[in-house]
Amino acid sequence: MKLSISAPRGHQIKAAVTITGSKSESNRLLLLQALYPGITIENLSNADDVRVMQKGLQVKQGEVDIHHAGTAMRFLTAYFATLEGADIVLTGSSRMKERPIAILVDALRRLGADIDYLGNEGYPPLGLRGRALELNQISLPANVSSQYISALLLVAPSLKEGLILDLEGQITSVPYIRMTLQLLEELGIRNEFTGQRIRVYPKAKVDPKLVVVESDWSSASYFYSILALSEEGSELLLSSYKANSLQGDSVLQNIYADFGVETSFEGHSIRLTKVGKAQINHLDCDLTEAPDLAQTIAVSCFGLGISCTLTGLHTLKIKETDRLLALEKELTKLGGKITTTNSTLQLEPSDEIVSGVAIDTYNDHRMAMAFAPLGLHTPITINDAGVVSKSYPYFWKDLKTISFDIREVS
Ligand SMILES: O=C(O)C1=C[C@@H](OP(=O)(O)O)[C@@H](O)[C@H](O)C1
Ligand SMILES: C=C(OP(=O)(O)O)C(=O)O
Structure with missing residues (x-):
């Protein structure tokens, strides 16, 4: 057109x-709602990026195509990697296959995740088999995309011992990391961000809560x-x-x-x-x-x-x-x-x-x-x-x- x-x-x-x-708030809250069903979301975005996230979260086995949505790609990578029993091919548009994801995949693998590159090394599509992660502390570069960090932070409270992230280098797009942490806070999930270190504490259950985007x-x-x-x-x-x-x-x-x-x-x-x-x-x-x-x-x-x-x-x-x-x-x-x-x-x-x-x-x-x-x-x-x-x-x-x-x- x-x-x-x-x-x-x-x-x-x-x-x-x-x-x-906000598509950023919406995609964070959708992932959190999948982990904690007591959450109700109001004024959810009608963006394509949010529709593909919603659709992706309903799948446990098979292919998920998130088209051009960077947040959906990064957030769902962390979600499926930690969702026990998930067996997913996570793919996207041809441009998505040129957008790097190695920093996030490396971090998840070092925590114990089972992820393969199905195309070019370092880029989507990914093969993900969800499992419980063994470790709860990792360091990763923070100067390429904050979405890798937000992805880890969103699944962090569902991990047995929570997560400690040590951020390397100049932290980019910081307000998006703060948005993630503030949404966790709003749901009663304790977290701390001091200097280059972020800690999220584990949370088994979130009380019913209405969040307005x-x-x-x-x-x-x-x-x-x-x-x-x-x-x-x-x-x-x-x-x-x-x-x-x-x-x-x-x-x-x-x-x-x-x-x-x-x-x-x-x-x-x-x-x-x-x-x-x-x-x-x-x-x-x-x-x-x-x-x-x-x-x-x-x-x-x-x-x-x-x-x-x-x-x-x-x-x-x-x-x-x-x-x-x-x-x-x-x-x-x-x-x-x-x-x-x-x-x-x-x-x-x-x-x-x-x-x-x-x-x-x-x-x-x-x-x-x-x-x-x-x-x-x-x-x-x-x-x-x-x-x-x-x-x-x-x-x-x-x-x-x-x-x-x-x-x-x-
Ligand atoms: O976390 C988010 O919702 C986003 C983070 C930013 O990306 P980078 O951290 O890659 O700059 C931003 O550009 C994007 O539109 C949305
Ligand atoms: C960069 C953007 O989105 P994403 O990285 O989530 O595809 C954007 O909306 O400008």
């Missing part, structure tokens, strides 16, 4: 959007970008959010304040208001703790004609696509002056956006969603626009409700 995106000029946006639940802050980022590029006085009400979020991407509130977007809480909603022009003409931002915001922020800066230096992007090359390369290619098509390294992105200010460009999305939902806001400046085409369903299936429908003109083109 190819979509042409545009929006009326000189028009103030005034609308309300309900965004689906907060809506997805990474999904909210596209609306922040829209407001940053919109007329002064524009307003959007997004729900349902919490002032004390578990999601690191809630840092958006601070980042976009510099672009003239103010955030205020009204009950369970956030009101975004475009209060004025951007306060800065250059943005320096380290995204080690919020890597999923990189594409949104780079495109916002481009649309605002602001230069930026984004750092801490070392995980972007192993996500849904090589996001640094994808950003470089697509922003260049639009007239952007961009340079990237393995962990940084530098954008020079541009005064014009090339019109009539079709953006390639590389099987990456965030490529499609991050570039859509530019429709406020010039009509833009998004190729393979259906990719958004990985995290936000109603994205295009929601853009229509805030007065974007979205048409399918051939």
Whole structure:
């Protein structure tokens, strides 16, 4: 599906959007619910990544295909490895077969798990035969993906003696690890995170508990970008959010304040208001703790004609696509002056956006969603626009409700 995106000029946006639940919180809670059936989940995400996780958790023997879902791949690896009697082939999309998983498999094997590589060494697909693990302490590199650590932490309370993890190197995407630990805490599962060591204590049973998933802050980022590029006085009400979020991407509130977007809480909603022009003409931002915001922020800066230096992007090359390369290619098509390294992105200010460009999305939902806001400046085409369903299936429908003109083109 190819979509042409545009929006009326000189028009103030005034609308309300309900965004689906956080996919990160949802996939953690689904795994925990499989271990502790007393858990009830509200506002579960309707993302593809969450549907494949739900489906995968129902299987004990046979093949589980998690498509593009990184969290499902990593979390289910730990789950099936520790589920006695499980005999599973865990596979995914062709891109998933290029996303490394050796750090997690090595850690599980050293704890006593029985896992084989069925394709290339170090990558999915995996053959997993679940069994009780023998050890309860392990060290592993923490600088490649926090998902390996969260995967181990999620199964940790179900292990006889819990788990102690010693993290090696600079810990990346830390808020996602804290999210995992905070959800465990909310369920009454004791844990500690001090320095480079995390300890989770064993828990046989969790009392019945309702957990409400907060809506997805990474999904909210596209609306922040829209407001940053919109007329002064524009307003959007997004729900349902919490002032004390578990999601690191809630840092958006601070980042976009510099672009003239103010955030205020009204009950369970956030009101975004475009209060004025951007306060800065250059943005320096380290995204080690919020890597999923990189594409949104780079495109916002481009649309605002602001230069930026984004750092801490070392995980972007192993996500849904090589996001640094994808950003470089697509922003260049639009007239952007961009340079990237393995962990940084530098954008020079541009005064014009090339019109009539079709953006390639590389099987990456965030490529499609991050570039859509530019429709406020010039009509833009998004190729393979259906990719958004990985995290936000109603994205295009929601853009229509805030007065974007979205048409399918051939
Ligand atoms: O644990 C999670 O839910 C996630 C962790 C992050 O991955 P990395 O730790 O690989 O950066 C993030 O990019 C991803 O979208 C979701
Ligand atoms: C990186 C992402 O997801 P995952 O790693 O879970 O596929 C994402 O949603 O941006």
